[in-house]
Amino acid sequence: MAQDLRELMNQEKYAQRPKLAKGHENRFLSRLAEEIPEDKKSNSYLWMKIAAVLVVVLATSFFMKEQFITTSSEVPMLTNTPKESPSITPVYLSDVSPQFKKIEDYYLGNINAELAQLTITKDNKELIDSFMLQLEELDKEYTRLNEEMDETGVNEAVVNSLINNLELRVGLLSKLKNKLGEMKQASKESIQGVKI
Incomplete structure (x- = not known):
């Protein structure tokens, strides 16, 4: 009586398997083909x-x-030669080459995006005003550098100064955003401290 259970299970599994009628598979496939015809x-x-x-x-x-x-x-062509005849419209960084236009547009886009996200409240108005004064000074310097480039011609020093000015403005707005975040966090903590 001592038989292996695995052996018994295998024997029983094969013994209970139903036998299909002869030709069942062929009839099934032909009926399937009639019901679901192949798309040509x-x-x-x-x-x-x-x-x-x-x-x-x-x-x-x-x-x-x-x-x-x-x-x-x-490829930008930087020259140190001054302009021989003064032009009516000033030369801007974006006028020098398409590459500089992309750089200027990138920075000015970031600056405008950051400015658009600012929410002025009575608590942060003084801080925002102080940062806006600094931005205004940088903007005046940017205009002055553009005028200098118009007068003296395009040179690497002026172009680098213009790009640095744009970077400073983005950095300044980033600092402002961080300060506003700190103020907001401190305000939340003080409110939570009062409620507890």
């Missing part, structure tokens, strides 16, 4: 797919070619 793929969709891929490839190659041509011709 038409060649018109294939041609449309090929045309779509060609359009994408051509558009991408055209864009890449234009991008390559413009980036290779965007």
Whole structure:
């Protein structure tokens, strides 16, 4: 009577397996084919797919070619020669080259985004006003540097000063944001201390 249980389970499993009638599988497959017929793929969709891929490839190659041509011709030409004839409109950093325009737009965009996020309350008005005065001074300096570049011509020192000015403004706004966060946190803590 001492038999292995695993052996008994295997024997019983095979003994209870039902036997299918002869030809059952063939009848099932033929009935399945009748109920769910295979879709015949038409060649018109294939041609449309090929045309779509060609359009994408051509558009991408055209864009890449234009991008390559413009980036290779965007090398800034810095000169130390003063302008011979004064122009009516002043020269700005964005007028020097497309690369400098991207830099200027990036910094000015960040500055404007930070300014738009400021919420002035009676508690932080004095702090914001002091930072705005510093920003105004940096803005005046930026205008003066642009005028200097218009008078003396484009040179590396003026361009670096303009970029540093923009970086200083972004840094100043970042400090203001941190100070406002600290003030807000201190205000929350004092309110929570009063409630407890």
